[in-house]
Amino acid sequence: MKIATWNVNSINARLPTILAWLEKAAPDVVCLQEIKCVDEKFPTDAVAELGYEAAVHGQKTYNGVAILSKRGIEDVTCGLPGDDDDEQARYIEAVIPGETSAFRVASIYLPNGNPVDTEKYGYKLKWFERLRMHARGLRALEEPLVLAGDYNAIPRPEDVHDPAAWEGDALFRPETRSAWRALLWEGFTDAFMAVDGRMSQYTFWDYQGGAWQKDHGIRIDHLALSPQAADRLEGVEIDRKARAMEKPSDHVPVIGAFRD
DNA sequence: ATGGTCGCGTAGCGA
Secondary structure (H helix, E strand, O other), X not given: OEEEEEEOOOOOOOHHHHHHHHHHHOOOEEEEEOOOOOHHHOOHHHHHOOOOEEEEEOOOOOOOEEEEEOOOOEEEEEOOOOOOOOOOOOEEEEEEOOOOOOEEEEEEEOOOOOOOOOHHHHHHHHHHHHHHHHHHHHHOOOOOEEEEEEOOOOOOHHHEOOHHHHOOOOOOXXXXXXXXXXXXXXXXXXXXXHOXXXXXXXXXXXXXXXXXXXXXXXXXXXXXXXXHHHXXXXXXXXXHHHHHOOOOOOEOOEEEEEOO
């Protein structure tokens, strides 16, 4: 069972690129972020032609998340509990039926939080805390669970090309890194870190300033695994090649392979 | 060098 996460920065602007990648990589499940469209504008038919069923939590212009699955999608829930006034489409969760056991999967688009001296950063930290509390409840189910997405959090200095340049940024502030660790302390494993003997790899390169050409990247797209999912983990791939495709997203897919 | 890159939507915001 291959489960991927990918911030696509508009599903419709990116559609040919996404379809080409899906056809080649052929993951079973894909968690998408920043689809930037309402549910009705999601290219349901185009992904169905490649064998994917879609669960969509869309929003006009901004945000928007979705889950694609070749193995069916059940028990879909949209939105993160903990704030009834939050109207931003940043969370969708579903169950993927499996041959031996089902996988619960969430597609997460955590708020960016910049600039840090505005209410945006407070919103980010509150959202992170809501996610931690929800994850605590899911953890107690003792299921294979993958919390996949764009966390807008750089865990360590090794995960950014120039830590000094990012000091003070909402993606690298101590409070942000602490919130990411607090999520893991609920009993989750950073899938990338669980594979030993490897250098850090980046998942995002800004469109500006030739960041990709200079390899000025950051690692912010993560798979957080429950113990039952971590037990089944066989490998993790960060697909750098996707950043060199035509009309690329500024993020690349992260793919986890699991025994099922 | 007083710009620089995208997407949305058609100005200026968000990333």
